[in-house]
Amino acid sequence: MDKDAVNGNFAGTVVSPGEENWDQARAAWNLAADQNPAAVAYPESADDVVAAVNFARANGLGVAAQGTGHGAGSRGPLDGSILLKTERMKAIEIDADNGVGRYEAGVLWMEANPAAGEHGLANFSGSAPDVGIVGYTTGGGFGWLARRYGLACNNVRAIELVTADGEQRRVDADHNADLFWAVRGGGGSFGVVTAIEFDLAELPEVFAGSVIYPAGERSREIISRYFEWAPALPDDVTSIARFLQLPSLPQVPEPLREKPLITLGACYAGPESEGVELIQPIRELGEPVMDTFQTMPPFGLSAVHMEPDEPVPGVVYTASLREAPQEAIDSFIETAGPESGSPLLAAEIRQCGGALGESREGAGALSHLDAEYVFCGIGLPMSPEMGEAINRQLDAVCEALEPWSTESCYLNFADRPTDIEAIFAPETLERLRDVKRRYDPDGLISGNHNISLA
Numbered sequence: 001m002d003k004d005a006v007n008g009n010f011a012g013t014v015v016s017p018g019e020e021n022w023d024q025a026r027a028a029w030n031l032a033a034d035q036n037p038a039a040v041a042y043p044e045s046a047d048d049v050v051a052a053v054n055f056a057r058a059n060g061l062g063v064a065a066q067g068t069g070h071g072a073g074s075r076g077p078l079d080g081s082i083l084l085k086t087e088r089m090k091a092i093e094i095d096a097d098n099g100v101g102r103y104e105a106g107v108l109w110m111e112a113n114p115a116a117g118e119h120g121l122a123n124f125s126g127s128a129p130d131v132g133i134v135g136y137t138t139g140g141g142f143g144w145l146a147r148r149y150g151l152a153c154n155n156v157r158a159i160e161l162v163t164a165d166g167e168q169r170r171v172d173a174d175h176n177a178d179l180f181w182a183v184r185g186g187g188g189s190f191g192v193v194t195a196i197e198f199d200l201a202e203l204p205e206v207f208a209g210s211v212i213y214p215a216g217e218r219s220r221e222i223i224s225r226y227f228e229w230a231p232a233l234p235d236d237v238t239s240i241a242r243f244l245q246l247p248s249l250p251q252v253p254e255p256l257r258e259k260p261l262i263t264l265g266a267c268y269a270g271p272e273s274e275g276v277e278l279i280q281p282i283r284e285l286g287e288p289v290m291d292t293f294q295t296m297p298p299f300g301l302s303a304v305h306m307e308p309d310e311p312v313p314g315v316v317y318t319a320s321l322r323e324a325p326q327e328a329i330d331s332f333i334e335t336a337g338p339e340s341g342s343p344l345l346a347a348e349i350r351q352c353g354g355a356l357g358e359s360r361e362g363a364g365a366l367s368h369l370d371a372e373y374v375f376c377g378i379g380l381p382m383s384p385e386m387g388e389a390i391n392r393q394l395d396a397v398c399e400a401l402e403p404w405s406t407e408s409c410y411l412n413f414a415d416r417p418t419d420i421e422a423i424f425a426p427e428t429l430e431r432l433r434d435v436k437r438r439y440d441p442d443g444l445i446s447g448n449h450n451i452s453l454a
């Protein structure tokens with residue numbers, strides 16, 4: 001790639017293979033991903049993105065955008081593409097009077113959340129602090145407030161992006177509504193997003209945390225009690241049950257290291273006095289190893305799951321459950337619990353329903369999650385052998401849950417190469433392909449779980 005040619009109109013930086021910092025440039029947050037693009041470009045503005053897209057089109061290259069690389073496990077090597085890393089595009093604007101937050105494509109949730117929180121407002125971020133706003137939102141966005149407010153993508157007011165023709169567009173319900181629909185849940189295949197504008201929630205405080213028990217003989221009783229408790233919860237509560245096995249690392253609290261654990265977590269979008277009563281049933285299941293429930297500003301939510309905030313290798317996979325009768329719960333425990341010898345770091349069940357289960361007027365391509373629960377398994381492949389064992393275990397859990405699973409799984413939790421037909425329902429996929437044909441007929445721009453025309 002001719003670096004000077006793109007640099008003519010490009011204020012950012014381009015790194016090409018062979019340069020000293022090439023390995024650093026091509027690395028993703030997910031260290032298991034081996035990306036080998038034609039070049040890596042760091043745009044500093046939407047104009048830079050236009051220059052890079054035009055350069056790629058004129059030179060027979062593709063374009064792949066990345067905020068952090070949390071979702072890189074589902075992508076290929078990116079050969080023949082310019083990898084556009086948006087990490088320098090960091091502007092944050094909060095319009096407190098109108099409850100709107102506008103974030104440029106390189107903003108992480110841990111940057112956007114305190115900024116909104118200063119005004120008593122909340123974003124719809126997920127369980128990890130350093131996930132990027134764009135990948136999370138274009139893939140849906142299932143966070144601790146999801147049963148109350150729905151997916152993050154359905155709380156978006158407008159998206160700014162550069163399409164394959166090099167046009168900068170601001171799409172919303174009244175402008176390029178077809179494109180606006182596709183980018184909200186259909187992934188990053190339709191353009192390079194340069195900024196997203198969200199309608200924020202007025203929510204200064206939440207009551208949230210986890211009660212953590214040892215897993216072992218009582219796993220079945222504790223997990224089954226979770227499944228009795230969760231369905232009766234109001235939509236203001238979002239809850240998650242997990243088997244967790246944390247390594248011995250300085251950032252992991254000592255009592256939690258290298259032990260099989262069960263965490264029952266919840267967030268109540270309301271006052272502590274009511275929250276305490278709502279979570280009481282999961283607090284009385286024995287002597288906890290730790291109980292972290294407390295009142296916090298919503299930006300505290302990204303610490304509840306104690307997820308890594310620095311790059312690690314990862315494999316993540318998922319299944320959506322239309323129901324969870326006792327037989328399904330037993331299958332989950334048998335394949336993901338401590339007796340299974342599972343190498344997974346975490347095997348979690350997230351509760352759906354509430355606003356997550358409703359398709360609101362004007363919603364995006366992922367209008368809602370048509371499931372009662374979502375399983376998400378996560379492993380850290382520190383070696384190729386471990387990677388194989390993790391993949392086998394993820395397959396085993398998904399297979400065991402298959403009798404209760406829906407046909408489509410949740411894009412953001414499918415972080416390994418996955419058949420696109422397993423993610424989108426046929427009519428949604430057809431509509432997404434129509435939009436792709438209209439805005440990117442030559443398939444210049446590719447996303448993870450790419451909507452290709454081939």
Ligand SMILES: Cc1cc2nc3c(=O)[nH]c(=O)nc-3n(C[C@H](O)[C@H](O)[C@H](O)COP(=O)(O)OP(=O)(O)OC[C@H]3O[C@@H](n4cnc5c(N)ncnc54)[C@H](O)[C@@H]3O)c2cc1C
Nearest residue numbers: 067068069070071126127128132135136142188193447448
């Ligand atoms: C530890 C961890 C915790 C997680 N927790 C949650 C959670 O609670 N809820 C949830 O819903 N998901 C969660 N996820 C999944 C996460 O939302 C996805 O991996 C998401 O893709 C990450 O977005 P990113 O921008 O950080 O990653 P990236 O890998 O940078 O981006 C992922 C994809 O998004 C698209 N994309 C990114 N930037 C752009 C852009 N500027 N223009 C166009 N397309 C773009 C591309 O297709 C890209 O391949 C978690 C993942 C991890 C690893």
